[in-house]
Amino acid sequence: MSRHWLIPFCAMALAGCEDEVKNSGETEAGEPIIFESLVFTPEFQMLEAEAGVETVEANFQVRNSGSERVTITGMETNCACLKVGVADTVLDPREETKLSALFEVSELLGESEKVIRVSTSESTGRVAFLPVRVRVPEIFSIEPKNLQWLMGTEPESKIIRIRILRDEPVHVTSVKSSRDSMKAEWKEIEKGKKYEITVIPESTDDYLLGFITIETDLELERHRRQMAYMLISDEIDEEQSE
Secondary structure (H helix, E strand, O other): OOOEEEOOOOHHHHHHOOOOEOOOOOOOOOOOEEEOOEEEEOOOEEEEOOOOOOEEEEEEEEEEOOOOOEEEEEEEEOOOOEEEEEOOOEEOOOOEEEEEEEEEOOOOOEEEEEEEEEEEOOOOOOEEEEEEEEEEOOOEEEEOOEEEEEOOOOOOOEEEEEEEOOOOOOOEEEEEEOOOOEEEEEEEEEOOOEEEEEEEEOOOOOOEEEEEEEEEOOOOHHHHEEEEEEEEEOOOOOOOOO
16 A cells, blocks of 8 residues: 655745644643544654664554544644654545654654645645654763853863763764964863863954864764864853853
């Protein structure tokens, strides 16, 4: 039996829709989502993946609980990283099918949630929302990731602390500042586990924006290089400060 795949839609299109969230009330974790005659199980998908995995798949069972035939007329997602398909688009009364979502996670570390929007022949201008959440264990803790100095103040040194969060060691191999006027020196605190980078500006007289490239020997090429950022400006962003 062929599976029908639909192309993800643009996140901007999602923001512009006026009549979107039309699931039939709130549901507790593990309960089905009831949308018109269709029942989606489970309510949401929470997936776990190891760093470096390319894709993970989420599956929803879809059942027609009504007395009339229902056609799934549209399936869209809010990210190109999530592709969705269904085994059957036409469901007779009491018939079931499987809706599958393929989540591209190769670039992901941490937790991310995306949404599948489903429309049917019963739902004029209304859609069901199916959340898909995936968690990939973090490898690095870099704190802070954003260093800030206020213009005209003392050009004091600031420290970035790096911790390896997994059991297997990862070694920092080099650190480079994108700005000659920002000196970055690193040292190993605990081999393969903890590192510190000391960043010192020559002056805070002028506005400056730059970054620090942290090279490691991580076996996963996509995540091998990490970044931190530095800014000298006339105001401090408290949300980004230490």
